[in-house]
Amino acid sequence: MSSPVQIWRQHKTLHNYLNKTGRLIVWTKIFVAPSGFEHQTPYLVGMVQFEDERMPSQIVDCSEADLKVNMKVITVIRKIGKVKAEDVIEYGIKVKPVL
């Protein structure tokens, strides 16, 4: 996971990505995770087309059955990975469906 100073640097630009809407192009459900994400399995990650760029993002607040190709999604701020009690909590951008 990232160091405190890396987290501090990255958090300064998070607001640029908030409240953006896009279209879900494709997604996968991950059952085998990298370090720091094991506790989330299985989880959904998709490729989202925004107006100006394409981005990978975790998809939250829904089940796979809710997802459709080209459905509208919106960015939200969420905790990234797992941290120990004394660690700095890292936040990042995820998307949820606009239902």
Next chain:
Amino acid sequence: MKIKVLGTGLTKFGELWDKDLLDLALEASLESINESRITNNDIDAVFVANMLYGKLTGQDHLGALVASGLGLKCPSFRIEGACASGGLAVHLAIQSLLAGTYKNVLVLGAEKMTDANGPQITSALMGAGSEAERKAGLTFPALYALMAKAHMQKYGTTRKHLASVSVKNHYHASLNEKAQFPFEVTEEKVLESPVISSPFTLFDASPITDGAAAVVLSSQSTQPGVFITGSAVATDTVDLASRQSLTEITATKQAAKKALAQAGVEIKDIHLAEVHDCFTIAEILAMEDLGFCKKGEGGAFVTKGHTKLGGKCPVNTSGGLKACGHPVAATGIKQIIEITHQLQGRAGKRQVKGANVGLTQNVGGTGATVVVHVLQI
């Protein structure tokens, strides 16, 4: 370009608990030097491909480590380009020979992966991806799964098409004593194995592997033999999201075009190929992007048996990454060795009759680096 493959050395691929990286590196290196019928003193430089050892163990400085293990004091370099490290090392070695800097060089790829646990190795491999991909919790199976689903949506590729790659490559591996999984699997077995990242099951993925591969290359020999006549590298964005398309690896097209032109051949002249089937969709994309079939028809091309031994262009006769195994930095060099042995007529039960032009395609990441070589006899 005519760079001769003087000698080859290849360890068993698999979960080799009794051997460390240096054991594997020296075994493959010494075998290739012995086969070359030259002495250690004739080696002018060593190129060592490795992606993960420093990250997993803390041991870097592999160029000097391997050279000193061989008793050499010549220049030695470590090359990293994710899973294309081996192909990149071969390419750089060829450039040094063409420049006239060296006459004979040893090119080694080695990886010791099975000492790490699943999450550790999954995270280490994601070093080949982008920061945004790591933050999203993506893995390489998941990135290629996204490419597979995009291909399925756009071209109607099916789970059975994907499974046919795995079934075919396991059949080829069953004829290869160096393979990690030298046994056949059925389509049902592939489809019913546990899901790792939808739509992929375990049998859509190449394994975690220990192994090493080495070749001695020379610019001096004019005697008959196997020559590398084309060598090209192309790059693209590290992050999949920024690519023009999710359903092609553009760098494959670019590298193949250059390598084929250097060799003076066309794709229809290729008798067999070793391609980078890290996941089943990757072999389907390779068939299309190299030009063996039209875009969108890769799944059917494999399912019809065109790429199986006995087909019109056998692909991954070694068993590929899927079943021979994928010690990542060794893979690009193992591909060169498989084609060399085929062109020399020494591939045993998996020999492709009459083969005299072969191609290798080695991919780093999801296509950020691609190396293509053409070999001829």
